[in-house]
Amino acid sequence: MKNFHLYAITGEEFHPRKDVIDVMEEALQGGADIIQLRDKTSKKPDVLKKALALRELTLKYDVPLIINDHIDIALQVGADGVHLGQDDLSLEEARRLMGPDKIIGISTHHIQEARAAQEGGADYIGVGPIFPTKSKKDVVAPVTTNYIKEVAAEITIPFVAIGGIKLHNVDEVLSAGATRVCMISEIVGSENVQQVCSQFREKLKPYQPVNLIVNGENHELHVQSIQELVLHFKLKPNLIIAEVDGEIVDRDSWSHTPVKDGTKIELVEFIAGG
Ligand SMILES: Cc1ncc(COP(=O)(O)OP(=O)(O)O)c(N)n1
Ligand SMILES: Cc1nc(C(=O)O)sc1CCOP(=O)(O)O
Numbered sequence: 001m002k003n004f005h006l007y008a009i010t011g012e013e014f015h016p017r018k019d020v021i022d023v024m025e026e027a028l029q030g031g032a033d034i035i036q037l038r039d040k041t042s043k044k045p046d047v048l049k050k051a052l053a054l055r056e057l058t059l060k061y062d063v064p065l066i067i068n069d070h071i072d073i074a075l076q077v078g079a080d081g082v083h084l085g086q087d088d089l090s091l092e093e094a095r096r097l098m099g100p101d102k103i104i105g106i107s108t109h110h111i112q113e114a115r116a117a118q119e120g121g122a123d124y125i126g127v128g129p130i131f132p133t134k135s136k137k138d139v140v141a142p143v144t145t146n147y148i149k150e151v152a153a154e155i156t157i158p159f160v161a162i163g164g165i166k167l168h169n170v171d172e173v174l175s176a177g178a179t180r181v182c183m184i185s186e187i188v189g190s191e192n193v194q195q196v197c198s199q200f201r202e203k204l205k206p207y208q209p210v211n212l213i214v215n216g217e218n219h220e221l222h223v224q225s226i227q228e229l230v231l232h233f234k235l236k237p238n239l240i241i242a243e244v245d246g247e248i249v250d251r252d253s254w255s256h257t258p259v260k261d262g263t264k265i266e267l268v269e270f271i272a273g274g
């Protein structure tokens with residue numbers, strides 16, 4: 001699935017005088033890179049109408065559209081995927097209905113649920129609620145940032161932190177190991193949705209990993225230079241030749257040779273004493 005970091009969910013109760021499509025367009029303009037339609041109150045035909053409008057909008061911005069709960073609507077509008085909770089349709093059944101290529105996200109509140117979702121083939125998991133939230137009825141007790149730490153240490157599929165996340169507490173979430181965050185009220189309830197999203201993007205920047213191809217394998221890593229990459233792999237710098245996108249980079253330049261998404265790197269190790 002396309003990578004994402006700022007996940008915005010609809011919540012029309014938080015903007016009674018604004019249209020949901022306009023609000024989500026503001027979020028996209030501010031840098032939201034995945035959108036979920038979550039509507040727990042409208043009748044099905046109205047949810048379908050909103051889903052169709054959001055499909056058009058998200059195609060314009062080239063970001064994934066996820067539909068909460070309703071697989072039938074997701075399929076009908078050609079959404080990219082669905083989000084399901086522990087009490088919704090099972091992951092197995094959802095995968096059968098959606099097919100192998102659609103995104104399926106699963107809410108988790110405990111490491112056993114996270115493991116089961118990963119083993120069952122979920123594309124990402126929700127990790128929450130991190131803090132108290134009023135946006136979801138019957139929500140479980142906050143799992144705190146401790147749960148983020150557990151997931152970050154063990155789970156290899158993407159995870160997104162959710163629940164009570166605000167601009168004032170997102171640093172705690174990111175420093176616990178989350179690199180993707182998801183909000184309803186703090187985004188859509190804001191006077192200036194675009195600005196709040198831009199502010200979240202700024203907060204996320206230092207925590208975003210780069211996707212590198214190292215010796216032919218994809219790696220998502222928190223490194224900024226060749227120097228940091230060599231140290232990450234615990235290699236001995238004096239025994240390494242580094243080739244970046246086909247060019248050998250002198251060892252003295254490693255620390256100021258930045259690495260960007262998609263860079264192809266070959267690290268060749270000499271056998272000392274030859
Ligand atoms: C990204 C994300 N995470 C969690 C949820 C909650 O899903 P669920 O537990 O099914 O609760 P409802 O949203 O259906 O009330 C979510 N929607 N998105
Ligand atoms: C929809 C939802 N799911 C949660 C979970 O923990 O699974 S918390 C939540 C509500 C998120 O809204 P806000 O950003 O306004 O707190």
Ligand SMILES: [Mg+2]
Nearest residue numbers: 069084085088
């Ligand atoms: Mg649900």
